[in-house]
Structure formats: structure tokens, C-alpha cells
Amino acid sequence: MHTSQKPIGLWSAVAMGIGAMVGAGIFALLGEASDISGSAVYVSFIIGGLIALFSGYSLGKLGARYPSSGGIIEYLIQAFGPGVFTGSMGIMMYFSAVVSLSLIAKAFGNYAITFLPKSAGDDLWRHLFSVGIIIMFVLINLRGAKDVAIWERITVGIKFIVLVILSVAGIAVLKPDLLAPSHYPPVNNIFFSLAITFFAYEGFRVITNVAEDMPNPSRTLPRAMILAIALVMMLYVAIAFAVFGNLPVAKVIAAKDFALAQAALPIFGPIGFTVVAITALVATASAINANLYAVTNVTYQMAKDGELPAEFGKPIGHSREGLIISGFLIIISLLLFDLSEIAAIGSISILFIHTVTHIGHLKLIAETGASRALVIVAIVFSVSAMILALDYVLKTADHVVSILIGFVVVAVVTEIALRIITRRELKPRV
Template sequence: MTVTAAAALGVGSMIGAGIFALIGEAGAIAGNAVWMSFIIGGFIALVSGYSLARLGVRYPAAGGIVEYLVQSYGEGLLSGTLSILLYISALVALALVAKTFGSYATKLLAVDSERWVNSLADLVIIGFVLLNLEGAKKVARLEKFVVGLKLLILVGFAVAGLTVSDPALLSSSHYPETTQVLYSLAITFFAFEGFRVITNAVEDMPDPSRTLPRAMFLAIGSVLIIYIAVSFAVFGNLDSQQVVIAKDYALAEAAKPVFGTVGFSIIAVAALISTASSINANLYAVTNVTYQLAKEGELPSVFGKPFGKSREGLIISAILIILLSHAFDLAEIASVGSISILIVHLMVHVGHLKLRHETGTPFVMIILAIVLTLGAICFSSIYAMQNSPHILWLVCGSLLTAFLAESLLRHLTGRRVQTRTPEPSG
């Protein structure tokens, strides 16, 4: 897998639900200053991506973060619990993307109902499961084409939207308080979260030390520029209240003042392509994560058994994703998923402190990643506590589920977690 193919996998994963659904959720909090939140969230992603890239080069394994956790914390209950929390977070993220696909599809087909949203979400998950069963080469080949197409549409929308935007709508006089921008950080970071799928493809890279870091920064940097441009285009054509009302399909609504109803349809189609691409990329990552977990004894061995050119974990994961998409709405999925994955990233960075001499990562960069990630967790938790306390209970439920599942699996299987690469000396 080349630099461009790996970066395309990351871009495809990030530009899915992120800009098409989460801009409405983030805009409801940060208003027309949401572009600032995307910049900060993107910076956190870049720093976090740097940490993961250094770990990925030193510990190349298909499981990515799972491997780094085991290297950092050993074969104990903590690494196992965090690994399962990562798996849960990945499933939640895919449920978000699938639900976004369903939301845009129903608007395009004029069959707006929750039943249709869920049915279309199920359909796209099943379709890409069949594709992923054909193996990594076909995944990468399709991803490069789809990423190019959706980037063309998004860039075209951003340029046209900025050309006809109303400067008054973007005026700083309409900005909310600074704390509102900070409260939205978890959501905007979640829009970048797909960058970690690049580390899961490391075993398909001929030269990871060169390919992985370049692909990571290329993917995050490209997506950051696009998110900023699209944010200005959306809030330059719609006021904050209009964005909130159409938050599940904000980009398509913002295309109306620019291109009319045809523009709405074009962006809706782009949303379908983008979310489908994101599902494709993330299913590839989830398959590798479940394989790594099963091989290390953290999930039942059935997850790691071959099935076609993929693994049975893909089938089981797809079933769980469908159940999650039926159980929760977009706002709940986004909030729980963003906080949960931030917790995993935080623990990876904390563990990286122990491994920094092995990876050659500067101490200050790891500390910066820890501080930024912890800050995003704190601000998002404060906002949830003030506005949707049940979100924190759902996050706690995810943590408890991961802990209980890990404890039960250890008791039933009696297996110990094993690393793929040599443990650090000293």
C-alpha cells in the first residue's frame, strides 16, 4: 500500500459523517465559529497522529492501537479493557456513519422516516461487508477512486459557496463565547478520528517508516483544509439557526442558496458517496482490530477465523453496528463515540511515555498530546453534564461493558495477551 493509497484510506474514513453530519452537531454548539473548533480539533488530531505514527513505525501490527496498548501496559486487565473499548468506539463510529448515510438517502429519496433511515443504513453496511470479504487490494483500489470523486465535489461546493457567501453571516459579532467553541472540540476531533485507520494498514505497507508518517500527515492536513473551507461555505450561506434545524443534512441545505434544489441533490449524493467510503475504510480497520484482539485472546477465537478473503470478525462487527444504529440517534452516537475514543487516545499517549526511548519521540510532543486530549475530554464532559447528562452514563456504560467483557473473556478462555513485536528493553 503506497503513501497515496494509505492517505486515501484515512481521508475516506475521516470525510464521512464528519463534515456531512457532525458540522450540524458542532455548529449547534459553536455557531459560525465552528471553523475555529475544526482548526483546534485538527491540531489535536495532528499531534495525536504524530504519536501514533511513531508507535506504528516501531510496532508495526495490523491491530494498530491494540498493539501499542499491550506494549505500554503489558498483558493485564487494563490493556485488555482499553482494547475492547477501542473496538466498541469503532463500532459506534461506524454506526454514526451508517446513520448519516441513511439520513441523507431519505432526504434524497423523499422518504423521510426513521424506519427508512435505519433500513438504508443496514443496506450500506451489508453491501460493504461483501466488498471487504474480497480483501485489502480491492478495498484500496476502490478507496482511491471514491476519495477523488468526493474531494472534487466538496472542493467545488466550498469554492462556489465562498464566492456567494454573505460576509455578515460570518462576522465575529455573531461568535458565541469561547467556551462554546471548546465544548464542541470532542465532536470536531471525532470528525478527524478516522486517521487512525492508517495505522491498521501498516502490515500492507512495503516501507512503514516512510509510508506511515507521510500518509498520516497528508491525510489529516488535507482534511483540515477541506473542513475549514466547507465550514465557511456553510455558515456563509446559512445562519446558525438554519444549520441547527438541518443539522443532519446541513451541507445539502447550504447548497440550496448556491445551486438551488439541484445543488441539494448533488451534495446529498456526495454525502452518500462519502459516508459509503468512510464505512468501507472503517470496516477494513475494524476487521484488523478484531483479528488482533482474537489472536491475543481478547475476543473469542471465532473473530479471527478466515471467511472468504477477510475474517469472521467482519461479520460479527457488522451485526453489532446495525444494532447500535437502531438503538441510538445521531447526537447520542456522536457524543458517546467522541468521548470514548478520546479516552483510548489519552491512554495510548500516556503509555507512549514509557516507550518514548524505543520510538524516539520527543517527550514534549507526547505531553502535548496528553494535555490536548485530556482538555477535549474535560470540555466535552462538562458540556454533556450541563445539557445531556445521560451521555456520560452511556460513556460509563461503555467503559463498564469493556471491563466486564475483558474480565469474562479472561476467565473463560484463560489466554494471555501477546504482543506482535518485541517488547522494549528497559
């Protein structure tokens, strides 16, 4: 972020992307997605992965040309200039990241309480675990980027080994009739579940935020982006086969807060449940770690550009005060709000931001050297997925649309208010 060392290499960046995606995805959202698309959820994961790959190509090319800790914020500024529109988009992305981290922290709490006896105090313990993990990683991130990279390599290795073993063992003993197309829901549901499954990939964007900590971002960033998404897509599909090949959809939905651990029961027994639950704790913790690092880089860049108060960019320890402020906002969010629809809100918000970024990329394509056709495909895929997700929430939870509108309004009002309060003069970036 602001150190002179360059500790983030290819596999460290891949590990950070995987850490962010897997923790926020398969552990936290598998049950939610299966509630919509049933045993065909693997198809939704494939489609979501393809959308992420094309988005990753576009963002990777932008990051190679404009390596910056600000990631998408930098690309928006390069394409549209540092105006109210770009600032509002940046604040929207920041809010999305805060809410995403709240969701992951809640997932950590859900798995943590499986180790405690059932009691009336489960909600209290869930909150304590969720808050505690955020505080712990705020303290870890204060030590700087090198510790973040080391932690990611360790945790990603652990959860990948466990999940691969679960996938291979589950596929080896799966019951084909449970995966028969006759059990699939209507085709529309498979597409509608993109409102959940794409959110399981959205963590790949954290790789763009470590560009300044890469020795050779023009080469490393695009490769890390594609590698991380491709590996996660294969893992998600394998896990989906293992889970739904051994458990009826109803059982997965019933245990959706800890669906993967439940899936290990018929394969490995109680020991398998415990091992997967521990892995879930490691995975969600890893996602919190990677996303906190990325959010701090984004807020630092935004503060440097005058898009957030200067306090976000002030040094503290080996990080920035934005880390402390973000941690505080995440804790407030997870304590105050019901996050059951956050995946849909997050997916739609991120898809909108990605669409705008890809459109901006077309203005910069002569500088990035990207394929215009592939960037256009990224735009079409992102828009299509966003429309499908909006259609789904309109039919099932139309108040989510009101929340999304409020989300945009708050971002714009906040940006305008910051400009009035700080009275800053906007200058073109070089």
C-alpha cells in the same frame, strides 16, 4: 491483513484516512456542531485538527516502530503489557468503532431519504438504507485489502472534487456579515463543540491498522497520518466558511441531518443540492468501507492475542469472521439506539484511549525516536479536550456520563469474563 501482498501505499493510506474522517465528520456532524458553536464552528475544527495532528504524530511514530494490523491495540500492549487493562482498552475502542459505524450508517440513511418523497415511512426507509449499506460493504470487504484501497481512491477523489468546488464557490459568494464575530456564541461554546468536532477527525486512526499492508510502514505511516489530517482540516475549515457564509445558523441547524446539501441550494440551486447529497452518500459509504476494514484488522489482532474469542480471527473469504460479527453488531446498534449523543460519547472515549496511548508512548520513546515534547503536547491537548467535552455533557446531557461509565464497566467485565472462559495464559510479546 493476512495476505502476502502489500497493496497499501502512501496515497491509498491517505485516502483511507480521509475517507474515514470526512464521511464521519463534515457530512454527519456539521449541523450538530453548529448547534453549539454557531458560525464560529470553523474555529472548533481548527482546534480539533491541531489535537488530531499531535495525536497523529504520536501514533505515527508508534506505528512506524510497531507496524501491526492491531494499530493502537499493539501500542498499548507494547507499553503496558497484555493484561486486563490493555484488554479492556481494546474492547472499549472496538465498541467505539462499532458505534461510530452506526452513526455513519445513519448519516447515509439521512441523505438517502432526501431522494424520496416525504412520507410517514421515512424512518423505515432510513433504517433500510442504513442496514443495506453495512451489508454491502461487509460483502466488499470479504474480497480483501486491494479492493478496499481501490474503492477508497475512487470515492475520495469524487468527494474531494465536489467539496472543493462547493468550498471555492461558496467562499466566492459568501456574505461577510454572516461570519461576523458579533454572531459568535460565547467562547466557551467554541471549546465545548470539541465534543463534536474532534469526532469528525477520529477516523485518522484507521491508517494505523493498515501498517502490515504497507511496503515500508516506517516511512509511509507517519507521512500518511499527517497528510490525511492536514488535508481534512483545510477542507473542514473551507467548508465551514462556505456553509456559514451563505446560510444563517438557524437554517443550518434546521437542516442538520443534511446540512451540506442545504448549503448548496443558495449557491447552485436544486442541482447543487442533489449533487452534494449524492456526494454525501459516496462519502459516508467510503467512511463505512474504511472503518470496516480497520475494525476487522483490530479484531483479528485482538483474537490473535487472546483479547477476543478466536472466532474473530478465523478466515472467511479474503477476510476474517470478525468482519461478519462486527457487521451484525453495527446493524443491531443502529436499529436499537438513538445516536444523537454518540458523537460526544465517541469523542470522549477516543480522547481517553489516545491519552492513555500517548502516556504509554513515553515509556517507549527511546525505541520510537519520537520527540518527548511533542508527545507531551499530544497528552495535554487530548486531556484538555476530554475535560471540556465532559464539562459540556455534564451541563447539557448528564446521562451521557452514566453511559460512558457503563461503557467502561462493560469493557472491563467483558475482558475479565473472556479471560475466565478461555483460561488463557498471558505471554510477553516480542
